[in-house]
Amino acid sequence: MALARAWAIGLLGIDGRPVEIEADIGAGLPRTTLVGLPDPGLREAKERVRAAVRNTVGGWPDQPVTLGLSPANLPKVGSGYDLGIAVAVLAAAGKVPATRLPGTVLLGELALDGRIRPVRGVLPALLAARRAGLTRAVVPAESLFEAVLVDGVRVGGAARLAEVLGWLRGEQELLTAEPPAEDVAAGVPDLVDVLGQPEARWALEVAAAGGHHLLLSGPPGVGKTMLARRLPGLLPRLAGEDSLEVTAVHSVHGSLSPSSPLVRVPPFVAPHHSITPAALVGGGSGLASPGAISQAHLGVLFLDEACEFGPKLLDSLRTAVEDGEVRISRQRGSVSFPARFQLVLATNPCPCAPPREADCSCSPSARRRYLGRLSGPLLDRVDLRVRMRPITAMNGRECGEPEPTEQVRARVLRARERAALRWSDHGWRTNAEVPGPVLRREYALPASATALLDTGLRRGSVTARGADRCLRIAWTLSDLAGTERPDADHVASALEFRDRRAA
Known part of the structure; x- marks a missing residue:
C-alpha cells in the first residue's frame, strides 16, 4: 500500500479553499475511485488523467487507486484538479519523488496526450493559496500571465505533464514570467468628443465624484451612450486589493486579457436587453458563476434602452444596488460575488422616440406603460435623473468648447479626496456609500x-x-x-x- 498527497484549490465564487488530494494505491483488482463531492466534470477526471499518465510515462497503476478530495463536504467543481490528481497518483506509485509537493499548489486540466490546458480562476485560487500559507504553485503555461500577479507565491508554468514530472525529479525548471506592463489609459474614450449637453455632462461629473447612480433620458442620437462610455475615464484608477478583486472576478469569468491581465481601469459592462436573469445577476447549474453585475464590480453597469430590459430584469438589480454584492443559492451550495457598481440607465421617452418631442405619435397611456417598466422602487435608488435635449449646433459653440476628460477628472479626484478624508474613520470612500x-x-x-x-x-x-x-x-x-x-x-x-x- 502507498499513499501520497498534493494540493489544489476549490473555488466558491471568488473565494478559494485549499483542497488536499490524497492518492492511495492498495491491493486487489484494478479500479479508480474518486470521492469528495466531485461534480460531473470532475468525475470524468479519472479517464482524462489515466489517459494523460499512460501517454506520458507509459502506464497507470494496475492496483486499486482511491482518490480523496478533502474537505469532503466542499463541492468540487471543474477540471482544475487534473494535474494534482495525476501527480498524487504518480507519487504514490513511486514514479516521481514527493519532496516538492508539500506547500505546492497544482492547477490545470489535462488533455489525453498530457498537455496542460488553462483553467479559469487561477488568480483567486493563488490568492487563496497565499492566505493558506502555501508558497509555491504550478499552473498551465497559458495562465502564467495572471498567476504572476500574486506576490508571495513562487509560480512556475508548464505546457505538458512531462515538464511537471521533470521538475519534481529535479531534472528541469518550470517556465517563469514577469507581470506585463500596461497602459491604464488605453481604450478610454474622451469627453471632448461629446457636443453640448451641459446638464448631462455636469450630472456625469457629479455621478463620478460621489459614486452615484444615473438615469439619462432623451430621444435617440443625443449622446446618452457616448456619455455613459466616458464615465470610467472620470473614475479613479483601481489599485491594490481593489484591482486584484476585480481581476479575480474576470479571471473566474474567463475574460482576462493576456496582454494586460491586471484590471486598472474601472470596468464598463453594457449587456444587451435580451440578456437572461442568470447572465445579468449570475447563475448556472451546480455552483453559480458571476453575472454582468459582478463583472462591473467597482466600475459601471450601463443598461442602454433600459425600458426594453423588462421589469423582472430591472427589479433584480434592486438588492445588488443596495448591498453591493449578490448572493446566489444553487443545489450544490451558495456563493456570493461582489457587485458594487455604478448603475447608468439610458432610455427613450417613449416607444416611437422621434427626434422632436412634438412629433411623438404615442398615446399618453403608451408612454406611461413604456416608462412604467422602470419601477418606482428602482427609480428611487437612482440618485441622478437627467433629461437630455437634441443637439442644435454641430460645432458645439453654443455651450463653449467641450472639456476633455483629464480636466473634468481632476475635479472629480479632488472631490473624492475630500469625501474619503471625511469618511476615513468609518471606512467609506464615496458619499454614495x-x-x-x-x-x-x-x-x-x-x-x-x-x-x-x-x-x-x-x-x-x-x-x-x-x-x-x-x-x-x-x-x-x-x-x-x-x-x-x-x-x-x-x-x-x-x-x-x-x-x-x-x-
Whole structure:
C-alpha cells in the first residue's frame, strides 16, 4: 500500500479553499475511485488523467487507486484538479519523488496526450493559496500571465505533464514570467468628443465624484451612450486589493486579457436587453458563476434602452444596488460575488422616440406603460435623473468648447479626496456609500439648508430613501464646490436631480 498527497484549490465564487488530494494505491483488482463531492466534470477526471499518465510515462497503476478530495463536504467543481490528481497518483506509485509537493499548489486540466490546458480562476485560487500559507504553485503555461500577479507565491508554468514530472525529479525548471506592463489609459474614450449637453455632462461629473447612480433620458442620437462610455475615464484608477478583486472576478469569468491581465481601469459592462436573469445577476447549474453585475464590480453597469430590459430584469438589480454584492443559492451550495457598481440607465421617452418631442405619435397611456417598466422602487435608488435635449449646433459653440476628460477628472479626484478624508474613520470612500442615519445625525445639516427637502417629504414627493440620497448628492456638490458642508443651494440642486419628470 502507498499513499501520497498534493494540493489544489476549490473555488466558491471568488473565494478559494485549499483542497488536499490524497492518492492511495492498495491491493486487489484494478479500479479508480474518486470521492469528495466531485461534480460531473470532475468525475470524468479519472479517464482524462489515466489517459494523460499512460501517454506520458507509459502506464497507470494496475492496483486499486482511491482518490480523496478533502474537505469532503466542499463541492468540487471543474477540471482544475487534473494535474494534482495525476501527480498524487504518480507519487504514490513511486514514479516521481514527493519532496516538492508539500506547500505546492497544482492547477490545470489535462488533455489525453498530457498537455496542460488553462483553467479559469487561477488568480483567486493563488490568492487563496497565499492566505493558506502555501508558497509555491504550478499552473498551465497559458495562465502564467495572471498567476504572476500574486506576490508571495513562487509560480512556475508548464505546457505538458512531462515538464511537471521533470521538475519534481529535479531534472528541469518550470517556465517563469514577469507581470506585463500596461497602459491604464488605453481604450478610454474622451469627453471632448461629446457636443453640448451641459446638464448631462455636469450630472456625469457629479455621478463620478460621489459614486452615484444615473438615469439619462432623451430621444435617440443625443449622446446618452457616448456619455455613459466616458464615465470610467472620470473614475479613479483601481489599485491594490481593489484591482486584484476585480481581476479575480474576470479571471473566474474567463475574460482576462493576456496582454494586460491586471484590471486598472474601472470596468464598463453594457449587456444587451435580451440578456437572461442568470447572465445579468449570475447563475448556472451546480455552483453559480458571476453575472454582468459582478463583472462591473467597482466600475459601471450601463443598461442602454433600459425600458426594453423588462421589469423582472430591472427589479433584480434592486438588492445588488443596495448591498453591493449578490448572493446566489444553487443545489450544490451558495456563493456570493461582489457587485458594487455604478448603475447608468439610458432610455427613450417613449416607444416611437422621434427626434422632436412634438412629433411623438404615442398615446399618453403608451408612454406611461413604456416608462412604467422602470419601477418606482428602482427609480428611487437612482440618485441622478437627467433629461437630455437634441443637439442644435454641430460645432458645439453654443455651450463653449467641450472639456476633455483629464480636466473634468481632476475635479472629480479632488472631490473624492475630500469625501474619503471625511469618511476615513468609518471606512467609506464615496458619499454614495454613507448610510442615511449618519448623514441625519452625526453630519446633520441646519434646518435652513434642508427646508426645501423637508417640504418635499411633507408633500410626499420625496421618499425617506430619496431624502437620504438627496443628502448624499448635496455632500458631493459641496465637495465639488470645495465648501466645508452643503448649503440650501446644494440641497435644492440635489432635489432637481431627483425630479421624477426627468424619467
